[in-house]
Amino acid sequence: MKFNVLPQLKVEKPESAFSDGSSRWTNKDLDPVPRDARKWGVLSFIAYWISDAFNAATWQFASSIIAIGLTWRESLSIVAISFFIVSIVIALNGATGVIYHAPFPVISRASWGFWGSYVAIISRAILAIFWFAIQNMNGANTVRVMLGAIWPSFLTLPNQIPAAQGIETNTMVSFLLFWLIQVPFLCMHPNNLRWLFMAKTAIVPLAWIAILVWAFASSGGGEIFEQKATVAGPAYSWAFLASMTSVIGNYATLSVNQADFSRYSRVSVKWQLLYVPMLPIVFTFISFIGIAASSAGAKKYGVLEWDPMALISNWENRACRFFAAFSFALAALGVNISANSLSAANDLMALFPSYINIRRGQLLCALLAWALVPWKILASAGSFLNFMSAYSIFLGPIAAIMVMDFWVIHGMKYDALALYQPDNIYRYRSGVNWRAIVAFVVAITPSLPGFINSINPNVPVGAGIHPYQFGWLLGFTLATLTYVSLSMIFRAEETYIDRAVLPDEIYLANEYQSGGLVVVEGVSAKDEEDGNGSGGKGGYKKWAHRLL
Numbered sequence: 001m002k003f004n005v006l007p008q009l010k011v012e013k014p015e016s017a018f019s020d021g022s023s024r025w026t027n028k029d030l031d032p033v034p035r036d037a038r039k040w041g042v043l044s045f046i047a048y049w050i051s052d053a054f055n056a057a058t059w060q061f062a063s064s065i066i067a068i069g070l071t072w073r074e075s076l077s078i079v080a081i082s083f084f085i086v087s088i089v090i091a092l093n094g095a096t097g098v099i100y101h102a103p104f105p106v107i108s109r110a111s112w113g114f115w116g117s118y119v120a121i122i123s124r125a126i127l128a129i130f131w132f133a134i135q136n137m138n139g140a141n142t143v144r145v146m147l148g149a150i151w152p153s154f155l156t157l158p159n160q161i162p163a164a165q166g167i168e169t170n171t172m173v174s175f176l177l178f179w180l181i182q183v184p185f186l187c188m189h190p191n192n193l194r195w196l197f198m199a200k201t202a203i204v205p206l207a208w209i210a211i212l213v214w215a216f217a218s219s220g221g222g223e224i225f226e227q228k229a230t231v232a233g234p235a236y237s238w239a240f241l242a243s244m245t246s247v248i249g250n251y252a253t254l255s256v257n258q259a260d261f262s263r264y265s266r267v268s269v270k271w272q273l274l275y276v277p278m279l280p281i282v283f284t285f286i287s288f289i290g291i292a293a294s295s296a297g298a299k300k301y302g303v304l305e306w307d308p309m310a311l312i313s314n315w316e317n318r319a320c321r322f323f324a325a326f327s328f329a330l331a332a333l334g335v336n337i338s339a340n341s342l343s344a345a346n347d348l349m350a351l352f353p354s355y356i357n358i359r360r361g362q363l364l365c366a367l368l369a370w371a372l373v374p375w376k377i378l379a380s381a382g383s384f385l386n387f388m389s390a391y392s393i394f395l396g397p398i399a400a401i402m403v404m405d406f407w408v409i410h411g412m413k414y415d416a417l418a419l420y421q422p423d424n425i426y427r428y429r430s431g432v433n434w435r436a437i438v439a440f441v442v443a444i445t446p447s448l449p450g451f452i453n454s455i456n457p458n459v460p461v462g463a464g465i466h467p468y469q470f471g472w473l474l475g476f477t478l479a480t481l482t483y484v485s486l487s488m489i490f491r492a493e494e495t496y497i498d499r500a501v502l503p504d505e506i507y508l509a510n511e512y513q514s515g516g517l518v519v520v521e522g523v524s525a526k527d528e529e530d531g532n533g534s535g536g537k538g539g540y541k542k543w544a545h546r547l548l
Helices: 042-053 061-067 072-100 104-112 117-150 152-156 169-186 193-219 234-250 252-257 269-301 308-312 318-351 358-371 374-380 382-390 392-409 434-455 462-469 471-489 503-509 525-530 539-547
Strands: 512-514 517-519
Touching: 042 193, 042 269, 042 318, 061 072, 061 234, 061 269, 072 104, 072 234, 072 252, 072 269, 072 392, 104 117, 104 318, 104 392, 104 434, 117 152, 117 169, 117 252, 117 308, 117 318, 117 358, 117 374, 117 392, 117 434, 169 318, 169 358, 169 374, 193 269, 193 318, 234 252, 234 392, 234 462, 234 471, 252 318, 252 392, 269 308, 308 318, 318 358, 392 434, 392 471, 434 462, 434 471, 462 471
Parallel strands: none
Antiparallel strands: 512 517
């Protein structure tokens, strides 16, 4: 008698038109989201973005801008302009997900080809995994402050870790606790994560507004509001552009992969336009809170602390320290899932669809966070952090190519089924769209000297630094011009279709009978009987699902 003690390594791959003959390129979580699983409404997307906006990085946006000689007014203007620009790209790429209900790695096949899409997928996967690890350290710092507020002796816990490791025992304990807290959320389906984003939206903004009130009540705002710009002329212009690149770079990932979330939408694609006015307002307001609170702390405590945990640690009231740190912990948790782990999971799933689904992808991302030893990165690798921040020069061209391919070149007409069939119309030549590759190389080349200098300042590049200073904008523009030109001159005729083929058409065309019920692919008979479709909830649950 044999016992199979090994876990099932391959993930579930139910039969569907999308996996028929092309199982190498899909699994259940990569297939288009069926109608009954589209749960995200307007409030879900609002909660998602408010959740994503309220994090320590947004709080600190103004710090680097003011540090290079600009004023608080200019820092807020830069944040508003930057998010206005990137919100348009987010909305355009997000709309593709609403229409085709497929994730970014799948949609990218239309513009890059099946194998060519790996350039975009791997580029984003690297960034998402590393930032997940680094965000864990930010979360660890919040947990350390919380535990120190409950047990002050925790902050003076004897350190048993060698100094060369760049982390102390109490911080390591905090890292482990924050990591463990995340694990249950990493196992949740994106539809259920709406509730986490809604909770964060209800709690974190109120806490941060309370900190803003404290800032003005305790010190009147501080001296930052009286500072003048210390740069002028060309230096001012380059500082302005470089700061815009830095701000956009923080959300360059989401400008590429918004389809990973918008694919779950059950509302009109027009709601993606909501991002254009909403994101600049929300992110600018949070940056203002960071300026006001840090300025007030400088006036009250004599030290300008842009790190919110360092500021909160100065408070005498232990309860205030705990709840303020808790709001930042919740902020770190939400953004680490929405911007990092889910993004990495979709990428890993596209690379290894036979063995990785969304849940396994997120858990693998969490395990890799330990392997990357982020405390050593933060302690000793400033050049590596510069590399991560500068990585946006690669994501701008990727976003541009995808936007232009869908909205301009193909006129919003993709074939949903062909996106899963490597021998269909998006095969290009050997699975690679050379037009996208050429456009990508042309777009990033001018910024490479400055990119290298940002990692190693000992490498002189002279005026070559300037293209890098507005690398995302330059890369987006060059990729747009190059890709559109090449695609119009050297047309890939086989990719042009008379009308869009949407996933619902494919699902409906493959209906079959099961137990007397008509069942559409992706919707089981049991789901229909139990009322787990779009209208089966009752009472408060029905109201809550409609609201979200």
